[in-house]
Amino acid sequence: MNTYAPRRILPWFVMAIIAFGTGWWLRQQLAALPVATANPGARVTSLQEYSPKQSYTMALAPGDSASPVSMDLMQLFYSVFKYVEKQHVDYTPEQAKPMAYGAVRAMLQSLNDPNTRFLEPEEARLLQEAGKGTYYGIGAALTVVRKVSQDVERRELTVIAPLPNSPAEKAGLQPGDVITEIDGRWVIAYDPFRQVQRSGVRGSELVKALEDARKRVMAGLDLRKALNALTNKDQAPMTLTVRRGNATLKVKVTPGVLTVEPVTYRLMPGGVGYLRIAQFNTQTPDSLKRALAGLGNNLRGLVIDLRNNPGGSLEAAAQAAAMLVKSPALALVETRNGESKRRQPVNISANPRVKAPMVVLVNHGTANVAEVLAVALRDKAEAKLVGERTFGDGLVQTFIPLPDGSAVTITTGKFFTLSGGDFHGKGVYPTVAAPTVPKQGHDLALEKAVSLLSQQRTTTRA
Amino acid sequence: MQRKRFSFSGFIPLLVTFAFLAGFFYPDMKAGGVRRALYAAQTVPQRVSLALQIEQDTQQGYLWPVGLYWDVLSHLRNQYYQPVNEKQLTYAAIRGMLAALHDPYTRFMDPTEYRSMQEDTRGDFFGIGAQLQEKDGQVIIYRPIEGSPADKAGVKAGDVIVEVDRKPITGMRVDDVVKKIRGPRGTKVELTIRRKGQAKLLHITIVRDLITSPVAYAYMEDEKLGIGRVRLEQFNEKCDQLLVQKVRELEAKGLRALILDLRYNPGGLLNVAVDVASRFIDNGVVVLIQEKNGQVTKLFAERGRALKPYPLVVLVNEWSASASEIVAGAIRDNKRGVIIGETTFGKGLVQTIFQLQDNSAVAITTAKYLTPSGYDLNRKVDPDGKEIKRGGIQPDIVVKQSEEMTDIDDRAHDVQLQKAVEYLREKLTAPRVASSQ
Numbered sequence: 092m093n094t095y096a097p098r099r100i101l102p103w104f105v106m107a108i109i110a111f112g113t114g115w116w117l118r119q120q121l122a123a124l125p126v127a128t129a130n131p132g133a134r135v136t137s138l139q140e141y142s143p144k145q146s147y148t149m150a151l152a153p154g155d156s157a158s159p160v161s162m163d164l165m166q167l168f169y170s171v172f173k174y175v176e177k178q179h180v181d182y183t184p185e186q187a188k189p190m191a192y193g194a195v196r197a198m199l200q201s202l203n204d205p206n207t208r209f210l211e212p213e214e215a216r217l218l219q220e221a222g223k224g225t226y227y228g229i230g231a232a233l234t235v236v237r238k239v240s241q242d243v244e245r246r247e248l249t250v251i252a253p254l255p256n257s258p259a260e261k262a263g264l265q266p267g268d269v270i271t272e273i274d275g276r277w278v279i280a281y282d283p284f285r286q287v288q289r290s291g292v293r294g295s296e297l298v299k300a301l302e303d304a305r306k307r308v309m310a311g312l313d314l315r316k317a318l319n320a321l322t323n324k325d326q327a328p329m330t331l332t333v334r335r336g337n338a339t340l341k342v343k344v345t346p347g348v349l350t351v352e353p354v355t356y357r358l359m360p361g362g363v364g365y366l367r368i369a370q371f372n373t374q375t376p377d378s379l380k381r382a383l384a385g386l387g388n389n390l391r392g393l394v395i396d397l398r399n400n401p402g403g404s405l406e407a408a409a410q411a412a413a414m415l416v417k418s419p420a421l422a423l424v425e426t427r428n429g430e431s432k433r434r435q436p437v438n439i440s441a442n443p444r445v446k447a448p449m450v451v452l453v454n455h456g457t458a459n460v461a462e463v464l465a466v467a468l469r470d471k472a473e474a475k476l477v478g479e480r481t482f483g484d485g486l487v488q489t490f491i492p493l494p495d496g497s498a499v500t501i502t503t504g505k506f507f508t509l510s511g512g513d514f515h516g517k518g519v520y521p522t523v524a525a526p527t528v529p530k531q532g533h534d535l536a537l538e539k540a541v542s543l544l545s546q547q548r549t550t551t552r553a
Numbered sequence: 554m555q556r557k558r559f560s561f562s563g564f565i566p567l568l569v570t571f572a573f574l575a576g577f578f579y580p581d582m583k584a585g586g587v588r589r590a591l592y593a594a595q596t597v598p599q600r601v602s603l604a605l606q607i608e609q610d611t612q613q614g615y616l617w618p619v620g621l622y623w624d625v626l627s628h629l630r631n632q633y634y635q636p637v638n639e640k641q642l643t644y645a646a647i648r649g650m651l652a653a654l655h656d657p658y659t660r661f662m663d664p665t666e667y668r669s670m671q672e673d674t675r676g677d678f679f680g681i682g683a684q685l686q687e688k689d690g691q692v693i694i695y696r697p698i699e700g701s702p703a704d705k706a707g708v709k710a711g712d713v714i715v716e717v718d719r720k721p722i723t724g725m726r727v728d729d730v731v732k733k734i735r736g737p738r739g740t741k742v743e744l745t746i747r748r749k750g751q752a753k754l755l756h757i758t759i760v761r762d763l764i765t766s767p768v769a770y771a772y773m774e775d776e777k778l779g780i781g782r783v784r785l786e787q788f789n790e791k792c793d794q795l796l797v798q799k800v801r802e803l804e805a806k807g808l809r810a811l812i813l814d815l816r817y818n819p820g821g822l823l824n825v826a827v828d829v830a831s832r833f834i835d836n837g838v839v840v841l842i843q844e845k846n847g848q849v850t851k852l853f854a855e856r857g858r859a860l861k862p863y864p865l866v867v868l869v870n871e872w873s874a875s876a877s878e879i880v881a882g883a884i885r886d887n888k889r890g891v892i893i894g895e896t897t898f899g900k901g902l903v904q905t906i907f908q909l910q911d912n913s914a915v916a917i918t919t920a921k922y923l924t925p926s927g928y929d930l931n932r933k934v935d936p937d938g939k940e941i942k943r944g945g946i947q948p949d950i951v952v953k954q955s956e957e958m959t960d961i962d963d964r965a966h967d968v969q970l971q972k973a974v975e976y977l978r979e980k981l982t983a984p985r986v987a988s989s990q
Binding site for chain 1: 565568569570571572573574575576577578579580603606607617618619620621622623624625626628629632633634635636637639640641642643645646647648649650651652653654656659661690715721723724747754843844845902903905907909910911913915917918919920921
C-alpha cells in the first residue's frame, strides 16, 4: 500500500489544489466586480461605466471591498424599502424615484461637505454642459464655502469667477462675492435657530427671535433652489443681493446662454504674447494648441492670464500644462487608501512649446486646477505670479453619472503642489502683488507683467 | 484493505469540497481569522437569498432606491477622500428615503430611539409624566398626566417647551426632547416654558418619578339634573373598564346625561377605541379601515356592551387625535351624540412597527381610518409643510376655548364644558315643555 498510495492520492491532491484555486479565483471575481476603479483625476469629467448588476453581486462576496457589515446594511436598506413598498397605505410606484433621490441626497448631506452632493438629471446635464464650455443662467462659476464661527456653521453661496462676457461679468459680479439674496429671498446660509440659541437672548426676546427665524426659513431658498435659479436660462432678469467685503450691494442680472471661448490670445508690442485661459474644459487643449501656434516661435515673453479661471477638468489642465512646462508631473493628489492616505503625482507627458520667459496673472477668481497650473508654472518654469492671492480651492471632485441621468459629485482627493504645499482654504500668494481690476482703462496687472518681462530681458542681456 | 480503500475514496470528494471552500473564504481568513471566515460562511445562504431576491426585483424594473443607494455608498466607500461611517450613511439614507414620502408618521428609529419607544409603550419609565407633541416645529405639552410630577409642578397642556435644563431645544425632534427630559428617578429637570398669554418665560423644576398609566376621571357637573362627565386621558388597555366604572359611580349619583370629554386625548390603541365606542353604539359601524390595496374593513360595535342611552355630548379640541377622533367620528356618524368644541387634530393613520435586523425599526403608515360615513380625517400637508387639507372632526357646535382658561379643571373659564352642560340641560328639560303644550 505504501508504494501504491501516492499514485492514487496524487490526482486527488491535484484536484484539491485546483479546487482551492477555483474557490479563491471565484471569490476574487466576485469581490473584484463592485470595486469602482478609483480615478483620482478629473474634476467633473471622469465618467464611469455603470452596470446595475455588479453592485448586487457584492452581497454574495464578503471581503475586503465589501465587509459583512456592508451586506447587513444593504439588507437593512432593502428591508425598509420593501416594507414601504408592500405596506405603506399611500405608496405608489411613482414614489420610488423621489425616494431614491431623497435617500442619496440625505446620505451625501450627512457628510457635511458642500461639494459632495447629489444632482438630479437636469442639474447633472447642466454641469456636464459647463464642462464643455456652455453655461446657462448668469454664467459664473459658483461654489459653496463652509465657514464655522461661534459654533454656527455657515454655507455661503460664493462666486468663484464670472466667465468672460457672461451676464455675471456684465453685471459687475466679482470673485469672492457672496450671494445672500435672490430677488429678495434669503439664500439660507445657516440654521437660524442655532444662531438664536447661541446669541443668548432670553425671555420674550427669545420668543420673538425664534418666530423670526421660522419666518426666515419658510421664506428662504435652500442652496439647491438657489443654484437652480442661477443656472436657469429661462429666468427673468433678477436682482441679486451681494456681500462684497463689508459692503452689501444689489446687482441686476439678465440670465442667458453663454459659450465660453476657453483660450484667447494676441500679440502685444515688443514681441510679448498674451494668452488668456478662461477655464479648463474639453475644448481647452486644442484651443491652446492653436493659440500657441498663432503666437509663433519668436516670442520674447508670454503673459498667461489665469484671472477668473475657476478651474475645470484636471485632464484638460494636465494637457495644457504639457504644452507649457517641462515637468514630469503637474501636482500631487492625495486620496484615501483604506484607512490611510496616499499621494500620487498627476503625470504629464511634457512637450513645452514655449521657450520665452513667462508671467502668470492670478486673482481671487483663480481656483482649483488653475491654481495648480499657476504653481506648476511658478515652480517648474520660473514664471512669476502677478496679481493677488488665489481662491484656495484644492479639493478634487469626481463627477459620477448614475444610470438614470442623475449624478453625484464627490470629493475624492486633495491637491498638493509638487513640493507638498497645501493651498486649500489659503490660496496661493502672488510673487508680485498688483491690483487686478482695471482702473481707467489700464490693466495694471498686465502692465506690471509686461514690465517684469522686459526687465528680465534686460537682465539676461546684461 | 477493501474496507480501507472504500472509506478513503469517500473521504476524497469531501477534501476537494473543503479545499474549494477554503479557497473561497481565504480572503476572510486573511482579513479577520477563522472567526470572520466562519461568519462569512454562515451568512452565505442569507446572502444568496438576498441576492436572488434583489435580482428578481431588478428584473421587474430598476430597483430605484436600493440600486441608487448601493451605487452611491460604494462610490463613497471606495473613493471619498476621508473614511466614511457606512452605518451612519445608511441611516441617513433611510431617513431621506422615508422623508420623500411626506408622511410624518412613517419614520426610522435607530436602535436607541427604538428602545426608548418600547419603554414608552410598556409604561415603566422615569419621567415627568407629560406627553409631548410636535406641532409646526415646536414641542408642546400635549397633556400632563394627572397627579404626575409635571402636573404637580404646574405644567399645563399647550405649554411650549423652549429649553430643557436651560439648553434650547428648538429644531430638535420630539424623541430627542423626550430623551433629555427622562432620567433616573429622583433627579431634577428644569423646563423653560412659554405659556399662551404670558409674556415671560416660566422656569419649572420637576422631580423625575415612575410614571404609571393614566386613567379616566368622573365629575358630576349638574347634580340636580344628573349631568355627568367622564374624561379619558388616552386609550390604553384599562381605559374601557375604567370608563364603565366611572359611569357606574356617576349613575349612583343619579346620572341622566353624559359628557364624554376627549379633549387633549392623543389616542392610543385601536381596539380600545372600538371597545369604548361600543359602550355608546349598540349596533353600527365604528370605523372603516382602508388598507393599501383600497380594501376597506368595517369594524362594528360589539353588541350588548352599550351603556344606557343617555343624551350624549362629546367634547373635543385640536389636541384630540387618532383613537379620540375615531370615537368622536363614530358617535357623530351614528347620530348617537353631539360633538362640541374645536376641530380635532387630524390623525387618521395607522402605523405598524417593523423591527429590523440591527434592532433599529421602522414605523410605516399601513392603513387609514375613515369615519363610518367614509370621511378621511387625516390632515394633509404638501412637501413644503403647507396645509393642503385640514382634516379632523368638525364639531357640530364649535366653541373656541377661552383664553383665560388656565387648567383643564378651571371650570369657571371652561366655555366648552359650559356649552356642553347648557346643551344637555336644554335637552333634559325640553321634552317636558313639549309634553305640557
